[in-house]
Amino acid sequence: MIRTDALDQLPVRTAVPALRRALGDHGAAVLCAPPGTGKTTLVPLVLAGLTGGGPARRVVVAEPRRIAARAAARRMAWLLEESVGERVGFTVRGERRVGPGTVVEVVTTGVLLQRLQRDQELAGVDVVVIDECHERHLDADTVAAFLLDVRETVRPELRLVAASATTDAEGWARLLGDAPVVEAPGVSHPVEVVWAPPPSPVRPPHGMRVDPALLAHVAAVVRRALVERDGDVLCFLPGVGEIGRVAGQLTGVDAEVLQVHGRAPAAVQDAVLAGSGGGRRVVLATSVAESSLTVPGVRVVVDSGLAREPRVDHARGLSALTTVRASQAAGRQRAGRAGREAPGVVYRCWERAEDGRLARFPSPEIKVADLAAFALQAACWGDPDASGLSLLDPPPAGAMGAAREVLEAIGAVDAAGRVTSRGVRMSRLGLHPRLARALLDGAAQVGGRRAAEVVALLGEEPPREYGDDLAAALRAARRGGDGYAARWRQEVRRLSAALDGASRSGAPSGGGAAGAPSGGGAAGVPSGGGTGVSDDVAVGLVAALAFPERVARARGQGAFLMASGTGAEPREGSGLRGAPWLAVAVADRPAHAVSARVRLAAVVDEDTARLAAGHLRSAGEEVGWADGDVVARAVERLGAIELSVRALRQPAPDLVREALLEGLRTEGLGLLRWSRDAEQLRLRLAFLHRVRGAPWPDVSDGALLACADVWLEPALSRARRRADLARIDAGQALRVLLPWASGEAARLDELAPERIEVPSGSRVRVEYGGEQPVLAVKVQELFGLRETPRVAGVPVLVHLLSPAGRPAAVTADLASFWREGYRAVRAELRGRYPKHPWPEDPASMEATRLTSARLRGR
Structure with missing residues (x-):
């Protein structure tokens, strides 16, 4: 019997005729129905022909969560007055309730993904309903993309329904090939x-x-x-x-x-x-x-x-x-x-x-999510970069690149991004690729059961009361009687069965990954079975296999450095703080914190870290600028962690040269020897670049540092350390940048002379540090000079000095000064310096460096 009274109360029934027409005409539809209308329970029964008035079809309903899948199946079975597993059943990870007569099956989107990878045609399925698509879970988006691909290539008759209470209906309609949008009225009470x-x-x-x-x-x-x-x-x-x-x-x-x-x-x-x-x-x-x-x-x-x-x-x-x-x-x-x-x-x-x-x-x-699992699914589907998949939002390129690096490191894809046989195995374990790698490679080292136990812990973070030590958490889960322990045991059984199935099929459990264990284990870890391995060693190895870039070495006072380069710290009072090495399973980085906070980790040793993160190992010469000088070392690293270091006696010259350039970029041009002449030359060139432009070079700090490898050669090639930089004559080196090719270099002294000869015969230095060149000269030495001197067409700023060399006046227009400003200067200074000439008409007076008495004696 069917509970028709309950079915009749579901408002979505009024939208059923339009939904049937949409599926008949287009093969796809978007169903928008508010909560409580029956879209999750009545619609699948109608589409399967279980309520009468339609052909019999097999319907699969994809839900984002296990709790929703079980609840929907139970509700539909109740409406049919049946038990779950008869005409309505469900399949979630670790639990399956279906029978030979099941025509409506509710599954999680993760289960449907696995099913599609094994059987792209979904043989025997007539309709797929993707429920709650507004939540935009990655598995749901991926399922929709794969189903659209199936419809386009091998199953054009497969019907698709995207159902939700609140969603971007127009976007989903476009994605489903301009499918009709069917709306159901709500029953929402106020x-x-x-x-x-x-x-x-x-x-x-x-x-x-x-x-x-x-x-x-x-x-x-x-x-x-x-x-x-x-x-x-x-x-x-x-x-x-x-x-x-x-x-x-x-x-x-x-x-x-x-x-x-x-x-x-x-x-x-x-x-x-x-x-x-x-x-x-x-x-x-x-x-x-x-x-x-x-x-x-x-x-x-x-x-x-x-x-x-x-x-x-x-x-x-x-x-x-x-x-x-x-x-x-x-x-x-x-x-x-x-x-x-x-x-x-x-x-x-x-x-x-x-x-x-x-x-x-x-x-x-x-x-926003980690795309490693998505990238593996796409690679198994035959579209490694997901460019051919119909998705509402394309995956970010950076996240896909990072995912590809992870998959290649664990041997799931090759260098071209194509899935390997090992990657196919990983995708079918129902785990994140990292955990799949840990299960496969860990089983070969510590035994299948032990590897499954640790991976089950990593798959669902244990309760806080289990502590932050992963080995202690394993022991707590084994003896625990709480809900977490029950779920953990169920997952261990599932993973163990998956490994046993692979063994029976003759597939090797590990190998093939870059950095994967092969031919020998870590200290205390025998290769091939691991029956004599302690829990602590096994837990650390499997955790390190899952997160190799998170193996971390102690650096004092409870702080660690992970192979990724991120600092990490267990909480105060944690027993992990005294360990020499950790395999960090769970960590987060609080806002404004320098280091990540370790929430779950296992103690490991260096051999285990090397084994698990072998693909991160590198060795070579490192020459760089550190602590204010060139440092040359031979370094063996595990990612960012230094395993061993020794000084290099004869580092490669090109590496030394790069280190010196790095030092200049870090500490500035002050590392070179800047004499007064060198500084003056730079100021002259800066002036010409400002007023004349090309071909006169830009000699600002940024410009000089950008081309330091040019103007500092060959002096730079002979330098080996900081002290050698201090011996380089910067002025001599700068002359390399003069425009020799155009011939303009020969006009440097003409356009920006270092000194200007004034009427008294003195050669006075020009200062080029300001907006205008400055000529500081005693008043008497400019008598008779009617026009202001110019350099490169720019009038100099004349600082007129007293006979004692103190500032008396400033002008950029000498003619105007002689007419108007000189009288005030003469009145103020002639009494103070009576021995020097102070003519009433300085423009017609002969310039001199002498006093009046000496002038009379000539």
């Missing part, structure tokens, strides 16, 4: 919005950190909602840690407090979705409760306004989830949970004015 910002400012989130003051405020708002409103409360928080902390602050409330997230046991998830047993409930949930799920009894939503998104720092080799402000679309989805069954209310824990500044949609994962 939802009142209550703005409940914290009473005082809180620190914005960064990394995984959320201000405890905000979490305390969220807990207070939950208590307030329980008092002010009826019904169950659904509270959205960014992650498991925040859920636990808020739950701890709700002790004593008159309601059952439940925690829902991707790591929660299936039994707990089912209990939440089954509804209340009579008492009130507070459900603390991550974004898994935003879509595809109806939590019965909820009339109130408390929204922290935060979410978690993946981020990757390619430069430092760190990738992790980070806390961000939730988008406007997420806010609408969350609020809609309060109005699914009756009128409700949402308490938003931020200022109303902030709402309009939030992003409209979540960041597409393809724009």
